[in-house]
Amino acid sequence: xxxxxxxxxxxxxxxxxxxxxxxxxxxxxxxxxxxxxxxxxxxxxxxxxxxxxxxxxxxxxxxxxxxxxxxxxxxxxxxxxxxxxxxxxxxxxxxxxxxxxxxxxxxxxxxxxxxxxxxxxxxxxxxxxxxxxxxxxxxxxxxxxxxxxxxxxxxxxxxxxxxxxxxxxxxxxxxxxxxxxxxxxxxxxxxxxxxxxxxxxxxxxxxxxxxxxxxxxxxxxxxxxxxxxxxxxxxxxxxxxxxxxxxxxxxxxxxxxxxxxxxxxxxxxxxxxxxxxxxxxxxxxxxxxxxxxxxxxxxxxxxxxxxxxxxxxxxxxxxxxxxxxxxxxxxxxxxxxxx
Numbered sequence: 001x002x003x004x005x006x007x008x009x010x011x012x013x014x015x016x017x018x019x020x021x022x023x024x025x026x027x028x029x030x031x032x033x034x035x036x037x038x039x040x041x042x043x044x045x046x047x048x049x050x051x052x053x054x055x056x057x058x059x060x061x062x063x064x065x066x067x068x069x070x071x072x073x074x075x076x077x078x079x080x081x082x083x084x085x086x087x088x089x090x091x092x093x094x095x096x097x098x099x100x101x102x103x104x105x106x107x108x109x110x111x112x113x114x115x116x117x118x119x120x121x122x123x124x125x126x127x128x129x130x131x132x133x134x135x136x137x138x139x140x141x142x143x144x145x146x147x148x149x150x151x152x153x154x155x156x157x158x159x160x161x162x163x164x165x166x167x168x169x170x171x172x173x174x175x176x177x178x179x180x181x182x183x184x185x186x187x188x189x190x191x192x193x194x195x196x197x198x199x200x201x202x203x204x205x206x207x208x209x210x211x212x213x214x215x216x217x218x219x220x221x222x223x224x225x226x227x228x229x230x231x232x233x234x235x236x237x238x239x240x241x242x243x244x245x246x247x248x249x250x251x252x253x254x255x256x257x258x259x260x261x262x263x264x265x266x267x268x269x270x271x272x273x274x275x276x277x278x279x280x281x282x283x284x285x286x287x288x289x290x291x292x293x294x295x296x297x298x299x300x301x302x303x304x305x306x307x308x309x310x311x312x313x314x315x316x317x318x319x320x321x322x323x324x325x326x327x328x329x330x331x332x333x334x335x336x337x338x339x
Contacts (some may be wrong), residue, residue: 027138030145030166034127037171037196043068045198046173048121050077051188054294054331063121063189066198072205073114075121079295085310087297089113089290092205097283098290098297100308101211107299107306108283113290118151118162120176120189126164143167144174151178155291155300155323159186170194207283230255230273231310237332239325240264267318267329273311293331305330 025033043066050061059079066074073091088099096109119125130136133149140146144165151162158180165175172194178187203209234243241263249256254274261267288301298307304317305326316330 025145027136027147030138030171031127031130034166034171035131038124038127041069041196043072043198043200044123044194044196046121046123046191046194048189048191050121050190052292052294053186057334059294065121066200066204067122067124068198068200068205073122074205074210077297081295085296085308087308088210089297090205090207090210092207094207096290097207098299099207099211103308103311103313104211105308105313106207106211106283107286109286109288109290109299111289116289117154118178120162120178120187123173123194126173126176129162130164140168141165145171155289155327157324172196230257231312232257232271233312233314233333234259235261235269235329235332236334237329238263239267239321239329241266265318265320265325267316267321267326269333270315270317272313272315274313291327293327295331295334298330300327 045067046065048063048065050063052059052061059081062078062080064074064076066072071091071093073089075089076086077089078086085100085102088097088101090097090099091113096111096113098107098109100106113119114122114125118129129149129151130147132152136147136149138145138147145168147164147166149162149164151159153159159178160181161179161183163175163177163179163185164173166172167174173191175191176187176189177185178189180186238261241261243259244262245260247258249258251272251274254272256270256272259269259271261269286299286301286306288299288304291298291300291305293307296307296309298305298314300323302323303319303326304315306313306315307330308314314330314333316326316333318326321329
């Protein structure tokens with residue numbers, strides 16, 4: 001009887017070992033293959049759709065992502081409500097840029113982007129976030145390997161978690177959900193293609209090419225009066241302050257409005273519309289970081305944040321607001337008044 005029990009135990013153990021060997025990949029095994037894919041490929045071209053619920057209304061973006069080893073990036077984001085207002089995050093040997101081709105405007109950053117924080121649409125950022133999180137969890141679905149990890153958003157502590165899905169056959173990213181403290185999805189990135197054998201032209205990552213209409217597929221805003229309607233935008237989040245003063249100035253080539261808010265925390269919001277032909281063409285140096293406001297890409301520093309949206313330039317400054325509060329106020333600049 002004892003012999004039978006021993007043989008039965010051995011048989012069960014062998015069966016479990018065989019099932020384990022033939023079964024799903026382990027967390028360590030999948031991460032190793034993701035890392036190998038990242039190391040082996042020379043770059044990639046991907047497309048994705050990003051939904052953001054960080055403001056008053058959901059925002060949808062189409063994203064084209066280009067990466068060429070080792071340090072060249074081009075990420076084009078097009079808001080589906082403003083097809084002519086695409087923005088491009090560009091990194092080349094000259095620096096990091098945020099371009100708004102339709103306004104002929106650009107920022108230049110002395111930045112460590114994309115390595116200075118989580119980027120939900122960049123493959124290497126997703127893999128690195130998993131590698132850095134010793135508490136990352138792992139599961140599987142019929143078609144995907146799923147990791148839950150911490151994020152690293154330096155300017156937004158309200159999005160601490162993410163769920164990342166990779167295709168079981170190709171190890172390409174499929175879906176990323178960035179979640180709030182209650183693990184409710186706030187940002188969702190769905191990849192629609194991911195190609196690891198891309199062909200690039202010599203000037204694909206040059207600022208000059210990406211600022212032209214031929215590269216961006218956009219038509220610059222014209223200077224005719226029909227397109228010069230000034231749509232004044234108000235913040236829906238004011239950090240306990242109220243509008244104290246509003247001043248309007250007619251510029252030689254446009255119009256500027258300065259709004260002063262006073263209360264618990266004082267701040268100033270400047271909105272400006274200028275003709276593209278007169279707009280600044282050389283990049284504006286910024287001592288700050290790239291921030292996604294949900295409807296536009298901006299530049300944030302300790303005391304100010306600047307962005308372009310719907311043919312307008314916006315500048316928000318305060319000595320009282322924290323960086324996170326600056327971002328929250330900027331995200332809420334959506335209330336409209338036609339002027």
